[in-house]
Each structure stands twice: as structure tokens, then as C-alpha cells.
Amino acid sequence: MSLLKVSPSPHAHGEMTVKQIMYSVIFALLPALAVSIFFFGFDALRVSILAVGFCLAIEWAIQKFLLKGDVCITDGSAIITGLLLAFNVPSNLPWWIIMIGCIVSIGIAKMSFGGLGKNPFNPALIGRVFLLVSFPADMTTWPLNRFEQLAHPDAVTGATSLGILKEGLKKGESLSAIFQHIPSNIQLFLGNHGGSLGEISALAIIIGGLFLLLRKVITWHIPFTYLATVFTFTGILFLINPERFASPIFHLVSGGLMLGAFFMATDMVTTPMSAKGMIIFGLGCGVITTIIRVWGAYPEGVSFAILIMNAATPLINLGFKPKKFGEVRNG
Amino acid sequence: MLKTFPKGGVHLTDNKITAGKPIDNLPVPPTVTIPVSQHAGAPAEVLVQVGDKVKVGQLLAQSAGFISGNIHSSVSGTVKKIEPATDSSGFKKPAIIIDVEGDEWLETIDRSETLITEIKASPEEIIQKIKAAGLVGLGGAAFPAHVKLSIPEGKKAECLVINGVECEPYLTCDHRLMLEKSEEILVGIALLMEALNVDKTFIGIEKNKPDAIEKLSVLAKDYPGVSVVPLKEKYPQGSEKQLLRATLGREVPAGALPIDLGAVVFNVGSIFAVYEAVQKNKPLIERVVTVTGKTLSNPSNFKVRIGTPVINLLEAAGGVTEEAGKILSGGPMMGRALTNTNVPIVKGSSGILVLPDTESKRRPVESCIRCGKCVSICCMGLEPFLLMALTERNLTERLEKEKVTNCIECGSCSYTCPSSRPLLDYIRQGKSTVNNIIRARKK
Numbered sequence: 012m013s014l015l016k017v018s019p020s021p022h023a024h025g026e027m028t029v030k031q032i033m034y035s036v037i038f039a040l041l042p043a044l045a046v047s048i049f050f051f052g053f054d055a056l057r058v059s060i061l062a063v064g065f066c067l068a069i070e071w072a073i074q075k076f077l078l079k080g081d082v083c084i085t086d087g088s089a090i091i092t093g094l095l096l097a098f099n100v101p102s103n104l105p106w107w108i109i110m111i112g113c114i115v116s117i118g119i120a121k122m123s124f125g126g127l128g129k130n131p132f133n134p135a136l137i138g139r140v141f142l143l144v145s146f147p148a149d150m151t152t153w154p155l156n157r158f159e160q161l162a163h164p165d166a167v168t169g170a171t172s173l174g175i176l177k178e179g180l181k182k183g184e185s186l187s188a189i190f191q192h193i194p195s196n197i198q199l200f201l202g203n204h205g206g207s208l209g210e211i212s213a214l215a216i217i218i219g220g221l222f223l224l225l226r227k228v229i230t231w232h233i234p235f236t237y238l239a240t241v242f243t244f245t246g247i248l249f250l251i252n253p254e255r256f257a258s259p260i261f262h263l264v265s266g267g268l269m270l271g272a273f274f275m276a277t278d279m280v281t282t283p284m285s286a287k288g289m290i291i292f293g294l295g296c297g298v299i300t301t302i303i304r305v306w307g308a309y310p311e312g313v314s315f316a317i318l319i320m321n322a323a324t325p326l327i328n329l330g331f332k333p334k335k336f337g338e339v340r341n342g
Numbered sequence: 343m344l345k346t347f348p349k350g351g352v353h354l355t356d357n358k359i360t361a362g363k364p365i366d367n368l369p370v371p372p373t374v375t376i377p378v379s380q381h382a383g384a385p386a387e388v389l390v391q392v393g394d395k396v397k398v399g400q401l402l403a404q405s406a407g408f409i410s411g412n413i414h415s416s417v418s419g420t421v422k423k424i425e426p427a428t429d430s431s432g433f434k435k436p437a438i439i440i441d442v443e444g445d446e447w448l449e450t451i452d453r454s455e456t457l458i459t460e461i462k463a464s465p466e467e468i469i470q471k472i473k474a475a476g477l478v479g480l481g482g483a484a485f486p487a488h489v490k491l492s493i494p495e496g497k498k499a500e501c502l503v504i505n506g507v508e509c510e511p512y513l514t515c516d517h518r519l520m521l522e523k524s525e526e527i528l529v530g531i532a533l534l535m536e537a538l539n540v541d542k543t544f545i546g547i548e549k550n551k552p553d554a555i556e557k558l559s560v561l562a563k564d565y566p567g568v569s570v571v572p573l574k575e576k577y578p579q580g581s582e583k584q585l586l587r588a589t590l591g592r593e594v595p596a597g598a599l600p601i602d603l604g605a606v607v608f609n610v611g612s613i614f615a616v617y618e619a620v621q622k623n624k625p626l627i628e629r630v631v632t633v634t635g636k637t638l639s640n641p642s643n644f645k646v647r648i649g650t651p652v653i654n655l656l657e658a659a660g661g662v663t664e665e666a667g668k669i670l671s672g673g674p675m676m677g678r679a680l681t682n683t684n685v686p687i688v689k690g691s692s693g694i695l696v697l698p699d700t701e702s703k704r705r706p707v708e709s710c711i712r713c714g715k716c717v718s719i720c721c722m723g724l725e726p727f728l729l730m731a732l733t734e735r736n737l738t739e740r741l742e743k744e745k746v747t748n749c750i751e752c753g754s755c756s757y758t759c760p761s762s763r764p765l766l767d768y769i770r771q772g773k774s775t776v777n778n779i780i781r782a783r784k785k
Contacts, residue, residue, distance in 0.1 A: 016668045016702040017432070017681055019767055021753030023354070023511070023674040023701070027715075027760045029708050086708075128709040128761075230718075284714035284725065335723035335745055336349060336583065337596040 027227075029127075032279075033087025035228045039219035040094050040274065046202045046212040047102070050156035054102040055208045061106055063093035065113035073122045088127045092116050095135035098209020098270060099314070100142065103154045103168075108146055112138040132321045133281050136314045143314070153205040169205045172265045173310040176257060186254055199264040210267040220273030229277040232289035233296075237272040238263060240297020248305065256305065268300065271313035281321040287331040288324075295320045344549055346574035347587040350721035352754045354577050354675070356550055357511045360634050365518050365643045368658055370442055374417050374649030375427050375686040376402060377437040381478040382485045383409030385436065394421045399448040399625050402438050405473070411486045411689075412476035413438075416627035416647035418446035429688065430671040432681045440649070452622040459529050461536055468537040468620050475619035476626050476689075480611030481505055481516075481580065482672060484690035487616070490606055491537055500604030501542040502534055503589055504613060506558075507573065507580035509548060510673025513693040515630040516610045518643045520547070520554040523614050527558070528565050530617035535567065538606055543568040544589045545610075548575045577675060578752035582607050584721055596748055611692070631687055633659040635696030637666055646687050653683040655694055667702030670695040675753045708761035716755040716765055722748045726755035726765040733772030738779060741772045747780070749773055 047055040070089040074082045096112050116138030124130040143150045152168045159169060170178065172193045179189035194204045202212025210216075223229045246259035262268065276282065276296050283292050296316045303312025379385035386403035390396060396415040403413040419442040426434035447453060463471065473488035493499050504527075508516040520527060531543050545562070547555050547570060555572050562568040571589045578584055583594045585607065592603050600607050608616070611629065618624040627648055634641040639660030646655060652669070656662050662669070662683070670677035671691055716726035724745060732741045746769060755765040 015680065015682070016699075017679040018668075018704065019679075019770065020672075020677055020751075021675045021757050021766065022668060022670060022677060022679065022697060023757060024705060024762065025352070025758050025760075027758070028705070028762075029711055029760045032711070032713065032760055126709065128711045279711050279713040281712075284712060284717045284727065286718065289714075332725065333717060333720070333723045334349075335596065335748060336587075336721065337593045337598070337748070338723070338745075 029086055032228050033091060035223060035226050036091050036274070037087060037094065039222045039228075040091070040098070040209070042215035042218045043098065043209045043212060043270070044094070046215040047098075047208040050158075050202060050211060051102040051154065051208055052157060054154065058100060058102050058104060058109060058208060059094060059097040061109045062097035062113055063090050065110050066090070066093035066096070066117050069113055069117040070122065073118060074126075078122075078126075083127075086127060089117060092121065092134045092138075094209070095274060096138045099135065099139040099207050099267065100150060101153045102208040103152075104149060108142060108149055111145070112142045115141040128280055130280060131324070132318055133275055133278050136275060136318050140314050140318065153207070155205060156203065156211075158203055159205065171206045171310065172199060172204055172261075173304065177310040186257065190257075196258075196260050196264055199261070207267065210270040213264045213269040216269040216273055220269075223273070223277070229273075230286070230289065232286055233276045233282060233293040234272040236290050236293025237276055237296045237300075238268070240294050241268060241301055244297060244301040245305070262301070262304065266304070266311045267313040271296070271300075271317055275313075276317050276320070281324060283324050283327045283331065285328070285331055285333045287333065288327045291327050291331055292320050292324065295323060344572055344574040345588050345591075346576050347579060347584040347721060349723055350719045350754065351576040351578065351584070352719050352758060353575065354509075354511050354757075356575070358514050358517070358550070359512070359636070360514045360632050360641045360643055361517055361551075363514070363518070363642050365522055365630055365645050368644040368646045368650065368655060370417055370445055370647055371650045371654050372442055373422070373439060374442065374647060375437050375439050375651070376413060376416065376649040377427065377429050377435050377686065377688060378403045378413055379435050380413065380484060380648070380688040380690065381411040382483060383407065383411070386410060386413045388424060388436070388438065390421050390424075390438065392421050392424055395419070396421060396440060397446050397448050399451050399627060401625075405476070405486075409486055409489055411478050412474060412625070414476055414625040414627050415440060416649050417442045419443040428682065428685055430678050430680060430685050430691065437686070451624045453624075457525050457529070458621040459525075459532075461533060463533075463620055465537045465539065468533050471620045471623075472537075472616055475615070475624070477612065477615050477619055478626070478689050479609055480615060480629060480689065480692070481609035482676070482690055482692060484688075487608070487612060490608070491534070493538070493601060497601050498604055499538040499540050499601065499606050501540050501544065501590070501606075502531065502538060503586060503600075503605050503607045504531060504543060504545040505580055505582070505585055505607055505609045506545055506547040506551070506554065507585060508551070509575070509577045509580040510675055510677075510693075512634045512695050513632050513673050514634075515632045515643055515692055517551050517554055519610055519614050519630055520551070520558060524557050524561050526617040527610055527613050528561055528568065529621065530613035530615075531568055532565060533616055533620050534606070534608065534613070540606075541567045545570045546573050546579070546585050546589045547571070548573045548579060550575050577754065578721060578750065581721070581750050581752060583750070596745065626689055629687070629689065629691070631655060631691055632693035634693060635666070635698075637663050637696055637698050648689060649686045651684045651686055652680065652694055655687065656683060656696070662696060665698045666696045667699030668697040670697065675757065676751065704764075705762040707763055710761055710763060713760060715758045715760065719754045719758050721752065721754065722750060724749060726769060727763075729772055730763065730765050730768040733768040733775075738772075738775055742776045742779070746773045746776050
């Protein structure tokens with residue numbers, strides 16, 4: 012010791028770092044990835060690796076050549092964006108579409124705002140929605156998983172449960188007829204159905220989500236309110252007319268709801284800061300998701316719901332502040 | 343369910359390595375440096391001159407105003423110099439420097455260890471004696487004790503709350519006092535209850551001190567109206583507002599004082615000093631200081647004369663080694679980093695903590711990822727990330743509206759931030775700017 016170090020308090024620091032948070036999220040996504048590889052085989056791995064690789068490369072290139080600043084791709088955030096984008100697309104997507112998605116996600120939705128922490132919208136979802144409106148055909152033809160292929164050797168692709176539901180209702184078919192083409196809720200829960208590669212297994216996503224809750228990376232507020240709102244809203248509709256509206260359980264286990272609720276609506280950067288704000292956010296996501304699923308043109312509304320609520324986040328932050336200590340007399 | 347404050351707070355590793363070390367008397371140093379401003383408020387007026395002979399307990403400087411405090415000599419000897427000397431804040435402040443000769447005490451001070459439980463003094467006399475003894479809050483803020491005991495007109499004291507929380511990691515001086523001077527502390531409480539004319543006292547102690555909870559609970563049975571409130575461990579529970587919320591379940595309104603809830607808060611160290619001042623006629627000339635740190639070979643709790651240089655304490659605790667990087671006055675959360683080791687121990691010094699070099703550096707600052715952890719841990723319900731951003735942009739009106747002045751500077755936000763952002767540094771700056779504006783507006 013030559014000289015004493017001097018700084019203002021506090022002189023201690025907690026354990027948690029940004030890297031830890033990011034790699035915890037990546038770790039929590041692994042069960043869903045494993046299930047995806049199990050059902051879709053090598054293709055799922057191919058899409059994930061491509062997406063992560065493109066995201067890292069694009070972020071590196073932008074930081075190095077455009078911003079000419081520090082390169083910090085190892086913080087893990089680009090890996091998450093890549094994984095989430097991969098999880099939101101069909102496993103047979105061509106490599107160049109994946110690349111376009113990554114350019115939009117990282118280049119437009121993240122880096123153009125200033126990089127990590129400054130983007131108003133969830134980068135992976137911006138990429139996903141961009142691809143959905145630009146390549147609607149490629150983005151909505153899902154390959155059959157290995158069990159479906161055994162059952163239907165002549166078919167190559169299929170629709171998602173929500174897609175089948177929307178199509179059927181458009182044609183005026185009854186719910187009971189439509190549901191003959193849809194796997195049972197338990198199969199949906201486990202992941203044995205068509206869909207984007209990371210969203211199929213509610214179970215795997217819940218396992219990852221619980222891990223994040225236990226590690227205190229996320230709090231219960233958004234996932235719980237989001238899921239509870241969808242459940243309640245669709246539940247009320249189901250009670251009003253079970254012949255016209257699908258059951259709330261089906262809504263919980265189908266589509267990208269679980270993935271959205273645990274991994275995308277909980278993105279720290281683009282969601283409210285206070286507990287109250289998070290509950291409003293979850294509520295809004297739930298309502299918009301249900302409205303789009305039940306009355307909208309698209310079969311699935313999770314991406315749009317989260318993006319719309321991302322846009323509302325600054326307002327929510329202004330309107331729903333934590334209660335300040337001592338502001339209500341003897342409260 | 344143990345009580346605690348509900349909003350925010352963090353759980354810290356308590357590192358109370360000196361919890362089992364009995365209070366040891368530190369030898370009187372050859373010279374002491376006694377600053378005349380060891381309390382919140384106006385510096386005391388010096389009464390002695392260079393060359394004067396003084397005794398232990400003799401008044402050196404007199405309280406100069408309502409919010410001020412008397413300063414007494416902690417040693418016997420000759421006044422060598424009266425000049426500015428560096429204190430723990432790093433600034434030079436007027437101080438009386440005394441060369442020690444022998445250890446001759448004023449005869450009025452009762453130096454025996456006999457416990458005196460009988461209360462002879464009237465409420466006015468108790469407060470007078472506390473004032474004369476130069477008693478200030480020993481928890482850290484060093485607020486003059488007699489001011490807290492002078493209840494403003496229109497307010498009424500209903501209960502006394504004793505702060506035995508000691509939520510800062512490492513510090514154990516209050517813990518040791520509660521164990522070793524339990525009876526004296528209870529007599530001190532009885533004295534204050536008499537002075538304030540209240541019939542209820544709550545002693546808040548965190549559950550990481552089960553022996554203190556046990557001992558005081560048993561002894562408190564003989565003192566009607568006194569009860570121990572075991573509290574869940576949570577930082578910053580030792581903060582006055584959080585302690586009142588935890589023990590009484592009520593919030594001190596923003597801008598108000600504990601007395602607005604009818605409560606008067608004293609730290610256990612101060613209570614012991616009340617006992618000594620009233621029952622033993624002893625002014626505040628020494629205090630218990632925890633000297634600790636993982637690199638010290640003999641971390642201890644010392645009873646130290648006010649004015650003793652920090653280096654003497656460090657040497658008694660085994661000396662500072664090469665591994666040391668930072669020396670703090672106080673705990674790791676709210677303590678002050680010392681610029682040199684010759685600064686004196688003052689009335690508000692609760693501990694000296696040596697941090698190893700590896701724990702002395704801050705981590706590199708990263709971008710805010712808006713995780714909201716600072717919002718969820720802020721015990722005052724503020725939004726630290728926002729206050730920092732507003733300070734950076736110098737938006738003082740917004741800062742005032744966002745109640746930056748409510749911040750108690752506990753440091754939980756900077757502690758928690760995964761991006762290691764210097765939240766509290768900025769908030770302090772913003773708070774001080776806003777306070778200056780408010781002060782200027784009032785003129």
C-alpha cells in the first residue's frame with residue numbers, strides 16, 4: 012500500500028453484474044432450445060446458431076467500424092437477441108432471411124438508438140415483425156415436427172394451433188370440428204406441435220422462467236399479470252360462449268405467449284421500472300394479445316402486444332411511479 | 343414474522359468479525375487532537391489558551407448556539423496548539439491539540455464501575471446534564487442530544503425508540519455495548535423516559551444479534567414500558583425513518599421529524615452516554631469504536647478517548663498491511679474514506695474499517711440497462727436512475743419535483759446497480775444543488 016484510495020460511499024458492491032444477468036437469461040433459454048432440437052432436429056440448431064452468429068457479427072461490425080468505439084459484444088445481449096429471434100421463426104427459414112432479421116434487430120432496433128439499454132423496442136421482436144410483414148409466406152409455413160412427420164408422411168409443413176383456429180373460425184366451422192385438427196392441451200404444453208422453434212414447449216419455457224425468477228433476474232410482476240390477464244380475458248369469453256371462443260387453457264399453452272411473457276415482456280430495457288408500472292405493462296400485453304388473437308387479422312398477437320406496450324413504457328414510467336416514503340401522512 | 347420496513351432495502355453480508363470481541367481500553371495517546379466541531383450545527387467556542395493545563399473532563403469549548411455542543415478534554419495535559427487540523431472529512435477544521443501528561447480527572451466525575459439505578463435528577467436536570475456533557479448522537483450524524491429532548495411547542499413526545507440496529511456491515515460497537523453495558527443502557531432509557539415524560543420505549547435490534555436481544559429482553563422486564571423489538575436484517579434499518587417504520591409501523595412524513603410521530607430516537611451508544619452523563623457526571627470524552635477489516639490481525643472493539651489518532655487504533659488492531667487499499671471511518675455503506683491515518687476519533691466515529699486493495703476499486707461503469715433494481719431497493723421510494731439522469735442534464739426543477747432531497751444517501755442504489763453506475767455520487771450532487779436553490783429561495 013503506497014497511497015490510500017479515496018472515494019465517496021458506498022464502498023461495497025453487490026454481486027450481480029450485467030454479464031451475469033445476460034448469461035442467466037441465455038442459460039434459461041437452453042431448455043426451450045433443447046426441446047426445439049428434439050422436435051425439429053438439426054434445423055433448430057442451424058437457425059439458432061446462424062441468428063446468434065449474425066447478431067454478434069453485426070453488433071461487432073457496427074461498434075468497430077460505424078461507432079468506432081469499444082467493442083462489447085461479450086456482454087451477452089446480442090446472443091439473447093439472436094436466440095430470441097431464432098425462437099420466433101420457423102426452423103426451415105433460409106439463412107438470408109435470418110440475416111435480414113438480425114440486421115433489423117441489431118442494426119435498426121438496437122444500435123441505431125445507441126446500443127444496449129437505449130433501445131425503446133425489443134430488438135428481437137422488431138426483427139421478427141419485420142420478417143413477418145416482409146416474408147409472410149416463409150414466416151408462416153412451419154415444418155412438421157418429427158412426430159407429425161411420422162403421422163403424416165406425405166405432408167411437409169403445417170400451421171400452428173392458433174392459425175388452424177383462426178382459419179377454421181373464418182370458414183365458419185364449429186370449435187369442436189376445428190379442435191379435431193389441434194393437438195391436445197397437454198401436447199401443446201409439452202411442445203409436440205407446430206410453431207416457431209423456441210415457442211413450442213410451454214413447459215421448457217416455464218422451467219427457464221422459474222430459474223430467472225429464483226435468480227432474481229426478473230420479477231413476477233410482468234409474466235404473472237400477462238398470463239393472468241390472458242387467462243381471465245379468454246376465460247370470460249369462453250364462459251360467455253364456449254362454442255365460439257377457445258378455452259383459456261388452450262390460449263395459455265399455444266402460440267408464443269409463454270415465451271413472450273417470460274422472456275420478451277420481461278426485457279429490462281424496454282419495460283417499466285416500477286412494480287406498479289410492470290403490472291400495468293403485463294395487463295396491457297394481456298389485453299392486446301387477447302384482442303388480436305380473438306378479433307384481429309393475425310392468429311397470434313404476442314409480438315404486437317409487447318411492442319405496443321414497449322411504446323407505452325415511457326408514459327407508464329411517468330404515470331406509475333413508486334410511492335415515495337412519507338408522502339402520505341402516517342400511511 | 344419479524345418486523346422490518348416494507349419498502350426497498352438490501353440484504354448485505356454482515357461481516358461482523360468483531361462481534362465476539364469484548365470492549366478493550368485503548369491506552370491514552372501522547373497527543374490528542376480535539377476538533378471544536380464534532381456535531382451537527384455551530385462549532386463550539388474555544389475557552390482555553392495555548393499553554394493552559396487541563397484535566398480529563400474539563401470544558402475546552404462551549405456550545406455556541408442552540409444546535410451546538412460542549413467539547414471537553416479527554417486527557418490531562420497542556421494545550422499545545424489551537425489550529426486547523428484535518429478531520430475525517432478530509433478538510434481542516436479548528437481543533438485543540440493537547441500534549442498528554444498523566445491521567446488526572448476532574449474530581450466531580452464518578453469513575454467507579456458501580457451501577458447507579460436510582461434516579462435523583464428532575465427531568466430538567468437530566469436534560470441540563472446531558473447538554474452540559476456535550477452529548478451528541480453517537481450513531482453517526484452527531485446531532486446534539488439536548489435538541490432532540492427539547493420538544494417543540496405544540497408537539498408531544500409519546501415514546502422513545504432506541505436504535506440498536508447497527509445495520510452497517512462490520513460494525514459491532516453498539517452490539518458490544520448492549521451486551522456489556524445492558525444495565526446501564528436500561529438506566530439510561532429510564533432517565534430519558536423520565537426527562538421526556540413518556541411511558542413506552544421500543545428497543546429495535548436486528549436478529550443477527552440474538553444475544554443482545556435475549557439479554558436486554560430479560561433485563562427489560564424490570565423496567566415497565568420498555569420492550570425489545572427484534573427486527574429482520576435489512577439495510578438501512580438503522581436509518582431513523584426506516585427504524586420508526588419498522589418498530590412503530592408509521593412513516594415520518596417527508597420534511598417532518600420523528601417528533602411529529604411523537605417519537606424520540608436515540609442510539610444505544612448515546613443512551614449509555616446519557617447514563618454516564620447523568621449518573622456519573624461524566625462528559626462525553628470517550629466512546630466505543632470498532633476497528634475491523636479482513637486484513638487486520640487483531641480486529642477489536644476499543645474504548646477510545648476522543649481525539650486519539652486513527653493510526654493508534656489501527657496499530658492496536660494489528661497494523662495496516664500491504665494488502666490494505668482503503669481506510670474508512672464508519673461502515674462500508676455510508677463510511678467516509680480517510681485521506682490520512684492521523685485524523686482524530688471524534689464523537690461520531692463508530693468504526694474504522696480497513697478494506698483490502700481488491701475491494702477498494704470500483705468496477706467499470708456500464709450502460710444503464712433499465713433493470714429497475716435501483717427503483718425496487720430504494721427505501722425512500724425514489725427512482726435513482728432518473729435522479730442520476732436528471733443531475734447529468736442539470737434539470738434541477740425536475741430533480742426537486744422527483745424529491746431528490748428525500749434521499750438519505752444509504753448507498754443501496756450504487757451497491758445494487760449491475761452496471762456499477764455511480765448513482766449516489768450524482769444524486770448527492772443533484773441533492774446539494776437543489777438544497778442550495780431551496781435555501782436561496784427562502785432568503
